[in-house]
Amino acid sequence: MPVTRAQRAARMREMSGVGTDGVLRVTAAEARRLAIAAQRLVPPRGAPTRRGVLEILRDLGFLQIDPTNVVARSPLLVLWSRIGRFDPALVEGLLASRDLFETASLIVPMSDLPIHSATMRAYRAATSGQPTRFTRGSLEGAGGGTWPERAAAMLARNPQLRRSVLSRLKRDGPLPVTAFEDRAIGSWTSGQWDDDRNVSMMLTILQRRGEVVVAGRRRGQKLWALANGWLPAAAPLSGAALARETATRALRALGVATRTQLRRHHAFGTQVTRAALDELEGKGLVRRVTIADGARAWSGTWYAPGDVVEQLASVHRSWEERTTLLSPFDNLIADRARTEQLFSY
Template sequence: MAIPEIDRATARRLAVRAQLLDGGPPAAGLLPVVRHLTLLQLDPTAVIAPNADLVAWTRLGAAYRPEQLQQALEQDRTLFEYRAMVRPMADLPLFLPEMAAWSAPGADRRAKYTDWLRANDGFRRYVLDLLRERGPLPSREIEDRSVVPWPSTGWTNNRNVTQLLEFLAARGEIAISGRSGRQRCWDLAERVYPTVPVHPDRPEGPAEQAQREQARAEAHRLRQERTLRSLGIARGPAVGEAGQPVRVTDTRGDWRVDGELLERLAERPFEGRTALLSPFDRLIHDRRRMAELFEFEYKLEMYVPRADRRWGHFALPVLHADRLVGKVDAAADHRAKLLRVHAVHEDEPFGRTLRSAVRAELASLAGWLGLTGVSGW
């Protein structure tokens, strides 16, 4: 059967609508947004606002407040933090098989981790007992009782407490209960999650291993389907064989699309809007997809030497309808209560209407941040 072909405009509109960035009905609240997007990426960078908050604002506008995310994570427990991502608690079952298999025999890519955990089993038991007695705790309040230090050529070298906490969280033995400022607070997973993974306390037979691997593969498949639904169109390991194949005019290779979203796009005409995107927004997270579908050149230049920057320290891509049309380099100056615009780069001439729309978005962003105005543009 011949693989159907769609043009770039259709592919872009599918991606924009899947990410809740079109001009359709606004989302009902934070939880439905995260359920649809499947995740909010956490990043400590806050030139304007933390990424998770900025992404939520882009979808929800002034109705969203950062306190809502904190309440969902720490009080309502409708969301959870796992591996620098905020995810719906309803999706936890899709990650439990991965947690349970994290240190399973035969997982040779994790052999270094499991060997280190085995050598530091006393350290592990000390941390679990400490959290059981005193948790939740930040890492700075946990004593380093490692017998074998964590070896690394990078920044994690000898960061034994941090590494142990990350590994125990990956195994589902502990979880992030909340935050104190920017510091993560850790607790036993059973106090955070409604259910926790089961780690076998004895070697598993072939039948048990096969059953566990089957559960893991099924959960992985469902995650790929959820990911594709949130992206609309994609390719690669993140989506695997989810959805259906499609070709996009003037691009190479096959893509995967969510067939239901494609049908809805044909049924309901696309309505565009203007939006300022976080550099970590999932619409542009896959830079190759961004370049092929949107024909947009972009790089986060925060770590690029000032003299070598083209667009600025923290440039926000500008989405207009189904096109990425420019970048706005801006920063929140809370002392002066201003959103300072350092530069505006027009990949396509903005024109009066688009300039007005971008100004309105900047004013809306400043108001949401509690700033009194916009300066510089």
């Protein structure tokens, strides 16, 4: 006897824990598995190829850059946890071919340039004394404490340093930081390791403004170039379109999350808004879920992608226990508060 659409839907509701009220209820174990699966940490592994690496980057949204290098650099460890053995030159090759590019703290897919261009544009406005809809906190975080107020002061005190850097790059770039003369009148002062590193911090500020880019490395040292001509032309997303895209991408990368957790996603989070989540929910592209750990429901409003029922069915069918090592900066556990709530450690 053929299975009707209603019967199939009822079976899916039973599998996924959907009640008659339409609220999707998942267990804490299922929430953890959704998060792990979204992070590409379940079989099948990614392929150790250019295409395989790029696919993982597009799913995760970013690799965090960190100078710590005991076993290997953090971006390589994140990929190793998902691919296994691979040639690190694949990442350098994707950067060289401009399939990937660097922000002040992340390696990101070039296909996401319209998203990151929006942040660059907002930072450029904020450091030029122009109004921006981005909140103060959303433009902090990356780049050695180069939040807008401090960066604006550095630019205002040192217009000649900015001009000389850009002029030299136009004439001779790409160049390492050591190729520039320090013409700063007012030194960069943060009370941290970067005090008086005026050229380095100017380059970081200009990178966040979208004026310069890291065009490669020579013996581990960044080579800087003008962004104009190196980055492809890409109209920044803005307004509601930007908020919808970033909310969708952040949720796909996290699997299940609260709005606060979505806003902490390094690549997309700062643009996520409640209005965007409500709109996506109304279209069925996002779904609210209740997560229960035994008899106790987790606090907060949790969201999952609109196809979460199908994702749960896939997880139930194909879940395999496996062990892998994670970098302390791995995307799955980078948000410490979320890690503690999901995994209780």
